[in-house]
Amino acid sequence: MVLAPGAERAGRSRRRLIAAFLAAMVAAAAAPALAAVYHVEYSGSTATVTGPSVSLGAGSAGSTAVSPAAADAATSTTDAGLTYYQSANAATGALSIDQSGTSTGNAPSRTVTLSATQASELIYVVAEMPLGTSVSGVTDTFSDTFRHRQTASSTGVTLETWYGSTGASSGSDTVTVSFSARAKVAILVFTVKGANTASPFDPSVRTAPSNFGTGTTASVLITTTYPNDILIGAAAVDVGASTSPSAGTGFTMINQALGGSGTVAGDYKVVTTTQTGATVSFTWTGSTDWAIIADAIVEAVPAATADTSLTSPGTSGSQVLTATTSAYLWSAAYSSGETLYPGVWTADLWASAATSGTLLVSAYAVNSSNNIVATLLTTGSTVTVGTSKGESKTTFSMAGGTVPANGRIMVVVTAPAGGPASFTLYWGSGQLTNFQTPPKYDYVLTISSPAGTSWNVNLAVASSSGIARLTNATVWLKVPDSPTYTVFSQQIALLSGAFTKSAGSSVSLAASTTMYVYLYATASSVGTSTIVLTLRVQPSSTTPYSLYTVVLTVN
Amino acid sequence: MSRRPNGRLRLTGTALAVFLVCVTVAASATVYQFFYANSTGTVRSPDVTLAAGGDASGSCTAYPCATVSVPSTSDTATVTLSLFKADATYTPPPSTYYTNLVQVKDANNPHSIIGVTVTSISSTSANDFGKIIVYYCTTQCTFDVNGNIASGTSAGSFSITSTAGGSLSGGAGFPQSIGVGATQYIEVVAYAGSAATTGDTITFKVAVQWS
Numbered sequence: 182m183v184l185a186p187g188a189e190r191a192g193r194s195r196r197r198l199i200a201a202f203l204a205a206m207v208a209a210a211a212a213p214a215l216a217a218v219y220h221v222e223y224s225g226s227t228a229t230v231t232g233p234s235v236s237l238g239a240g241s242a243g244s245t246a247v248s249p250a251a252a253d254a255a256t257s258t259t260d261a262g263l264t265y266y267q268s269a270n271a272a273t274g275a276l277s278i279d280q281s282g283t284s285t286g287n288a289p290s291r292t293v294t295l296s297a298t299q300a301s302e303l304i305y306v307v308a309e310m311p312l313g314t315s316v317s318g319v320t321d322t323f324s325d326t327f328r329h330r331q332t333a334s335s336t337g338v339t340l341e342t343w344y345g346s347t348g349a350s351s352g353s354d355t356v357t358v359s360f361s362a363r364a365k366v367a368i369l370v371f372t373v374k375g376a377n378t379a380s381p382f383d384p385s386v387r388t389a390p391s392n393f394g395t396g397t398t399a400s401v402l403i404t405t406t407y408p409n410d411i412l413i414g415a416a417a418v419d420v421g422a423s424t425s426p427s428a429g430t431g432f433t434m435i436n437q438a439l440g441g442s443g444t445v446a447g448d449y450k451v452v453t454t455t456q457t458g459a460t461v462s463f464t465w466t467g468s469t470d471w472a473i474i475a476d477a478i479v480e481a482v483p484a485a486t487a488d489t490s491l492t493s494p495g496t497s498g499s500q501v502l503t504a505t506t507s508a509y510l511w512s513a514a515y516s517s518g519e520t521l522y523p524g525v526w527t528a529d530l531w532a533s534a535a536t537s538g539t540l541l542v543s544a545y546a547v548n549s550s551n552n553i554v555a556t557l558l559t560t561g562s563t564v565t566v567g568t569s570k571g572e573s574k575t576t577f578s579m580a581g582g583t584v585p586a587n588g589r590i591m592v593v594v595t596a597p598a599g600g601p602a603s604f605t606l607y608w609g610s611g612q613l614t615n616f617q618t619p620p621k622y623d624y625v626l627t628i629s630s631p632a633g634t635s636w637n638v639n640l641a642v643a644s645s646s647g648i649a650r651l652t653n654a655t656v657w658l659k660v661p662d663s664p665t666y667t668v669f670s671q672q673i674a675l676l677s678g679a680f681t682k683s684a685g686s687s688v689s690l691a692a693s694t695t696m697y698v699y700l701y702a703t704a705s706s707v708g709t710s711t712i713v714l715t716l717r718v719q720p721s722s723t724t725p726y727s728l729y730t731v732v733l734t735v736n
Numbered sequence: 737m738s739r740r741p742n743g744r745l746r747l748t749g750t751a752l753a754v755f756l757v758c759v760t761v762a763a764s765a766t767v768y769q770f771f772y773a774n775s776t777g778t779v780r781s782p783d784v785t786l787a788a789g790g791d792a793s794g795s796c797t798a799y800p801c802a803t804v805s806v807p808s809t810s811d812t813a814t815v816t817l818s819l820f821k822a823d824a825t826y827t828p829p830p831s832t833y834y835t836n837l838v839q840v841k842d843a844n845n846p847h848s849i850i851g852v853t854v855t856s857i858s859s860t861s862a863n864d865f866g867k868i869i870v871y872y873c874t875t876q877c878t879f880d881v882n883g884n885i886a887s888g889t890s891a892g893s894f895s896i897t898s899t900a901g902g903s904l905s906g907g908a909g910f911p912q913s914i915g916v917g918a919t920q921y922i923e924v925v926a927y928a929g930s931a932a933t934t935g936d937t938i939t940f941k942v943a944v945q946w947s
Contacts, residue, residue: 218947219850219945219946219947220782220784220811220945220946220947221943221944221945221946222782222784222785222786222811222812222813222840222943222944222946223811223812223813223941223942223943223944224786224812224813224814224815224838224922224941224942224944225812225813225814225815225856225939225940225941225942226815226816226817226924226939226940226941226942227815227816227817227937227938227939228816228817228818228819228868228924228926228928228937228938228939228940229816229817229818229819229935229936229937230818230819230820230821230861230928230932230933230934230935230936230937231799231818231819231820231934231935232799232820232934233799233800233820234798234799248822248823248826248830249823250821250822250823250930251820251821251822251823251830251930253820253821253822253830254822254823254826254829254830631798633797633798634797634798641881642881643828643881643882644827644882684881713827713828715828715881715882717881718800720798720800720801723791723793723801724790724791724835724836725791725800725801725802725817725832725833725834725835726800726832726833727800727820727830727831727832727833728828728830728831728832728833728881728883729830730826730827730828730829730830732826
């Protein structure tokens, strides 16, 4: 059958209508599955920012930074205990007066010849002259440079001190002192052996103390920073004195000379302890005008030994310390510098003495040139040594300080004046003389609770870095145990660079109490270790908890 | 409906009847009929209900702390919780953990948790939200010291860092079945931004869709 064109179009239109209808039916059948019956329930929440009830606080050891945002995060920085073994002899000879000479006259200059100077000696010049006259310059055979040190004048006399160094030269040296005008003058020149010629004066006397007056005693007070100094007294006494000056108590006269206008004199005393207001003086009979200058010259420090080590040395040896001489122990150099925190240090000395006595111990931070930049332990701290060779382990509370880049810690062991005739200090295998920086930090943080609620707290390791250098580390919670606070709960333990305990058991923190975080850490090398801990804080009566963040940086 | 030998479609039987109905409906603007579906709405208790979790306290005087109030209808929960400011330079940032905040319980018949969304977020702390992470856990989730899930099964989570809400994702996914007598958990891990001040609030709704 052949359809007319109109009938064909009508058929196509009908088929499209039927197809659309079928599609609608399919869609209607599918719709119930997409629009399944369901229910929605709501939990409406209001989160309110509050301060943490339990708060972290600064410790008494190391350095603590509690987050300024909230007391739920803190960083504590400390140092690991490092043990430095003496691995070579490093000692100085005693500070002493080597050569001296005087000259007087009525002339524009005077000379003194020192017949047998040694290299690296300090040359100290004292000049007495009438009031109105001054020293115009000092020269010597070695062409050393001399610098003016101090001037003191009374009504009748003027006193000046100058200093220089023999440098690398030795032997006969003629020192010439020139004056501003011809006058009746007297000069004293002497050399100091064992002095630090590069930086010769104690930091406390950057300006030498001086005094003047009229009477039979010239005196001035002096205070020092370093223990092992030689104290110097220089005096000008007018012609009215009827006797020559005598050295002050405990001092030894270096030399003196009577000139046309008065007497020039010098005395000295080697000390092994820091001086506070010590008297430097001269006495005579017959009241007259006087002027006095005191000074403190520091000893030369030997260069730090290159083989200072954190490991036991393979060799051994000993060194003898006579009175006023010192031995030196250094740390390795801190390439980036180091902040040293106050703490308890240990000096572990293997030593013997001619007779039982005490060695003096002091400690410093020195720069790369071995100059002292900070005092960690002043002398007066003693280690008792018997006549038989033995180990004397003594602890000292030391101050903090900063070791500059490439600087070191320097521990000085000194045989005191007036003590045993000699000590022998041993080092090396089987006699490991060493010193240890503080390993204990009690405490680095506090954890404080408010009134009314008790809590459960514990520490756990979240992450760490650089811990391979840590030989031993422990974190404790010092638990309140009224009234002593001596009960500890070990929370974290590390041995040979690996954690042996990474989380502590829960400890009760009663209401209105403070708990203390205690750290012990030793290391085998210089560096930085970081241990990130979380402190879980949970009210004892409910289950929500907070994890605080505690970062322990152990340098 | 069948095809004739000449290729034309022929409406037959039921298809024709349905077609006529449709035609009738299409013409309803003028001629129409009413069909009645008789419905009976019966008030019943929901089979899936919300309940306060173990983290809820009666009131808060020390923090961290949360309260959860559920009315007798058991289909809404009003939650308050505390959070502390955190210095984001610390890793992990100090956070508060509510691992049993709101419970989702199934009473009589197995059901399906179709999805969970976080909506209606607002803050009094400008845009410094810190971070609030909402978890839906089919078995209770616990967290390690770095804030990662240590145990339990998370169906998904959503981090609130702005007023933009969204669906929980990233876990086992939805829908999740919930069996008769089973309990599932809405959990929250939270800290506030360091610029927030005490008393600032962040509000949000957690919508649990079930069938």
